[in-house]
Amino acid sequence: MPMTHGAPPPVVYDVTRLVTRGLNTSPNGIDRIDFALARHFLSRGAIPLSCTALGPRLAKTDEALAAIDEIESFWREDADIGRDAVYQAVVAALKAEGANRESAQLARKPGFARIERNWRALRDWAFHLGRPLSEIPEGAIYFNGTQFLLDRPWYVRWLDARPDVKPVAFVYDLLPVDQPQFFRPIEATLHPRRNRNIAHRAAGVVVSARVVEARFKAFAAENGRADIPVCVARLPVSPVFETQTPAPPELAGVDYFVVCGTIEPRKNHLLLLNVWRALGARGEAPKLVIIGKRGWLNENVVDMMARCPTLAANVIEAAGLSTPGLRRLMAGARALLMPSFGEGFGLPVAEALVAGAPVIASDLDVFREVGGDAPDYLDPIDGLGWLRAIRDYAEPNSRRRAAALSRIAAARIENRPQQFFETIDQFLAGL
Structure with a gap:
């Protein structure tokens, strides 16, 4: 027929x-x-x-x-974060006065x-x-x-x-x-x-x-x-990010940023590590949570995290985090960082904006298509610009961060x- x-x-x-x-x-x-x-x-x-x-x-x-x-x-896409061992380990590392090399990499182990x-x-x-x-x-x-x-x-x-x-x-x-x-x-x-x-x-x-x-x-x-x-x-975007989620009370007073994506050169993690190394040398480093598994061509990033004492004290690598765990961390983060050299869409940017979290991102056409005027845009090779932005967002009463939150509210980011x-x-x- x-x-x-x-x-x-x-x-x-x-x-x-x-x-x-x-x-x-x-x-x-x-x-x-x-x-x-x-x-x-x-x-x-x-x-x-x-x-x-x-x-x-x-x-x-x-x-x-x-x-x-x-x-x-x-x-565990719909799981209670209380049962997310990676989330709990990230919280413990963020609350610790200083991380050590053994606790800097947190990964979920599924078991035999x-x-x-x-x-x-x-x-x-x-x-x-x-x-x-x-x-x-x-x-x-x-x-x-x-x-x-x-x-x-x-x-x-x-x-x-x-x-x-x-x-x-x-x-x-x-x-x-x-x-x-x-x-x-x-x-x-x-x-x-x-x-x-x-x-x-x-x-x-x-x-x-x-x-x-x-x-x-x-x-x-x-x-x-x-x-x-x-x-x-x-x-x-997953409905998880639309939920009204308060900043984690267990992380009250902890300043941290998140970056989300596979650790591979296109994501430009190396820029962030150099920024954190400079901030650590000044005694001004907040915490950085790197969410994502290790990919390819990332030897420089892995070596730098393993061998730099300043990064060991302030950078937490977390693989296997659940989506509810990511949503919870976004709720308390100073900002999501996306310094990519190229993206086809950039789902973490959309997730963060739907969740109401500030975003500092590379000035890519696709990010502007996804986020409009809501994110703070920087050139992915402008290390000093990223350094200034992260210092500004880390301030207790950051005007720059408040302006970003106002832009997100005005944009009325929709997820359909x-x-x-x-x-x-x-x-x-x-x-």
């Missing part, structure tokens, strides 16, 4: 990356969006697709939804039972027999929310045999193409390849910002697809997750 005009087409959602995330102790930004998209589509009857030992296969919707619930439970269970779940998915791709309904949308494996010709070859299926990919950024120096060397090959595959095959692309839309359209035009439809859907999904649904229905 032909599809009614405007009716939503059947969706096949790729859960391959999603089912591997139980090996991580906490989600990153792409994880959050992947899980939100998967829950949206699967709860409406979408068919999950996963890469197995037999190649791409179809799975049961209830099995994929159960995997989502299991992994999010492990991440959890590791064994996660590996068993991953093994089950890898050897999942599933159903053949020939069972995909005619005219369906194949949605890949993370670009995972789209650089592999063998993984996307099935699309050539099913020209009726409309591939759609979420493109977060083209930073490995434009700024390869910040990524593993292999990304200079893989990221252009996966985006060329998207440009050549996709019936449409979803992006989170106008800045990314313009860049991808230029890339697609260079690869012969100037006509590819692109949908801009602003990323949703449902609009994100509605925008994508309308886009898919029109393809």
